[in-house]
Amino acid sequence: MSKKREEMHKMKLHWNALDMESNLQPLKQCNQKKIDIAAQCYELYQLFSKTEKTTCLADAAQKHCLTLLEDRFRCIITGENNKDTDSVLNALLGQKIYNAAAASRMDMPVHMQYGTKQKVILTKTNSIFPQEKAIEDLPIIITPKYNSDTVLPIKSIRVELPVPMLRNSVIYTYVPCLKALTAHLSQPKGAEEPLADLLLVVHSSGVPLTEAEMTLLQNCPKDTPLLLVLPQHTYTSGESGEKSAARLYSDIQKKTNLPPENLLWLFPEEGLLSKKNNNNDGYIKSQLAFLEKKLAALLSFHKTKTLITQMETEIGPLQTAARKYDHISDTTSPPAELPKMKYEVSLEEILAECADAECPLCQHLEKVTFDYYANFQYLFSKKPEIQLNVAQNQGFCNLHTWQLLTLSSTQGFSTGYAVLLEKTAESLYHYLSLTPLVTENSPLQTSPSACAICHMLDRVETNYLNQLALLLQTPVGFHHYQQSQGLCLPHLRKLVPLLTDQKIKMQVVTHAAINLTYTAQNMKTFALKHALLQRDTITDEENSANSRAVIHIVGQKDILIPQNQAPVK
DSSP, X not given: OOHHHHHHHHHHHHHHHSSOHHHHXXXXXXXXXXXXXXXXXXXXXXXXXXXXXXXXXXXXXXXXXXXXXXXXXXXXXXXXXXXXXXXXXXXXXXXXXXXXHHHTTOOSOEEXXXXXXXXXXXXXXXXXXXXXXXXXXXXXXXXXXTTOOSSSOEEEEEEEEOOHHHHTTEEEEEOSSHHHHHXXXXXXXXXXXXOOSEEEEXXXXXXXXXXXXXXHHHHSOTTSOEEEEEEOOOOSOTHHHHHHHHHHHHHHTTTXXXXXXXXXXXXXXXXXXXXXXXXXXXXXXXXXXXXXXXXXXXXXXXXXXXXXXXXHHHHHHHHHHHHXXXXXXXXXXXOOOOOOOOOOOOHHHHHHHHHHOSSHHHHXXXXXXXXXXXXXXXXXXXXXXXXXXXXXXXXXXXXXXXXXXXXXXXXXXXXXXXXXXXXXXXXXXXXXTSSXXXXXXXXXXXXXXXXXXXXXXXXXXXXXXXXXXHHTTXXXXXXXXXHSOOOXXXXXXXXXXXXXXXXXHHHHHHHHHHHHHHHHHHHHHHHHHHHTTOGGGOOHHHHTHHHHHHHHHHOOTTOOOOSSOOOOO
C-alpha cells in the first residue's frame, strides 16, 4: 500500500471513529425525503406517459423528479482574511489543501464535493473535455499565472474529496474574497453556479468588521441563512472565544438582523488536529463538532423550507389528476412469494443433454437458472412486493447476486437492490441500539436458507437425479449415458446412492474413471506438444482438456449447489 493510499485509509478510519453521525443526521433525513418524493414523481411520470392527453403532466412530473435528484446542499465559505478562512475550511475538510499565499492570488470560486478519490477537475472555456489534476497541484492551479491561457482559460474548478459531510450531497464553494462573493451571488438565475443555501463568513477575531463585511451582513439575501465564524488561535479556554463573540455581536446587533445563535467561535487548528488524530474530545472542545452540527441543521432546514415544501405543494395537483386515470396506492404491498423455477425435466431432455454436454446436469442447471433470471430480473425491478421478499430473506448468495447483476439492467437492479440495502441498514441501526451487542440472532449472521435461488436449484437438481436414475435402468438410457462425458464428480456423488442396481453403480463409476483417465492423457499430451513447439499438431480434444478436467472434478463454474439447504420461510 502506497504512503498516500495509507494516509487516506487512516483518515477514513479516524472520521468513522469520530462522533459525527448524529451531527449529519438532518442531512441524511433530508436527502431521504428528496429521494422519496422523487420516486413519487417518477411513478406519476410513468402513469402520465401512457397517453398523449397527459403529456404536459408527464413533463411536469419528470421535471420535478430531476430537480430533486440533482439538488445539492450548497454552502459558500468566504472571508476577508485568507489565512483565517483557510484554517476554517481545512478544519471542515479534515486536511490541509489550501494555503493563504495561494488563496490570496485567487479570484475564482472553487467547488468541493464528495469523491472516492482526491482529485481536482478543471473545466476550460469552449472545451467539453475536463482535465484531471492531483490534489497537490491545487495551490498552483488557482494562481493567475496558471490561468493565463487566453485561448482556453479555466471556467470552473472542482475538487473531489472523501469527506463525510460532502458525502451527504453537500458542496462547499470557497470564494476567496468578498468582492468575488458579490459577483458570485449576483449571477443571473440559470447560470452554471446556483445560489447558496448557506453563507459561512469567516471574520478575524479582535478586528472590527470591515465595510465590506458589514455590507454583506446587511445585504445578505433574505432567504439565505448566514453564519459568522470567529477563528481562535489560542487554545486555552472557551472564554476568549465567547468574549470575542459577545463583543462583536454587540457591535453588529444594532445594524444587522443576524441572530445571536448564528455567531460562532472555533479553534480551527485544534479541530483539524482532532480529526486527524481520532480525538473525539478535541473534536468537541474545538467547537468543530458544534459548527458542523449547525451547518447540517441550517442546510437541511433551508432545503426543506425552499425546495421540499415547494415540491410537495406542486405534486399535489399531479396526484389528484392521477386518480382520474389510475389508482396510485399509498400503502406498501406485503411481500410476495418469488416466482418458481421449472422443476420438472423430461427423459427426452436428459437424453439430449447427455449428447452434447460435459456434465448434462450442470448444463441443465445453467439453462434453468438463466431462464429464471430472464423473468425474475424484470419482476425484481418493477414489483415492490418481490423487492421486499428479497430484502427480508437477506438477498441471495454471492454467486447468484453477481449473476443477477450481470443479467439485469443497471436501472432495474438499482431499483430493486436499494430496498435490500435500506432494510439491512435499518436492522443494523436496531442492532446498535442493543446493549451490550450480542452475536446471537444479529443481522451480521446470515441464515443458511437465505438464498432462495440456491434452494430452488437444489430441488431442480434432486428431480433431475431421480429421473436420471430411472433412465439408467433402461437400455436406451444407459447406452446414451455411456456415450456421453457423464456427470461431474460432485453430481456423481449424489447419483450413486440413488441407484438400486449394484451392476449399474459399478458401470457408472467405471465410466467416470475412464473419462478422467482419458482427460489426464489429453492434458499431458497437450503440455508436451506445447513444450516441443508442435502446437499445430494439438487436437481439439487436447486443447479443451483443461476445461473438461475442471468440470469433471468441481462442476461448471457458474453452478453452486449448497449442501443441506433448508427451505426459505
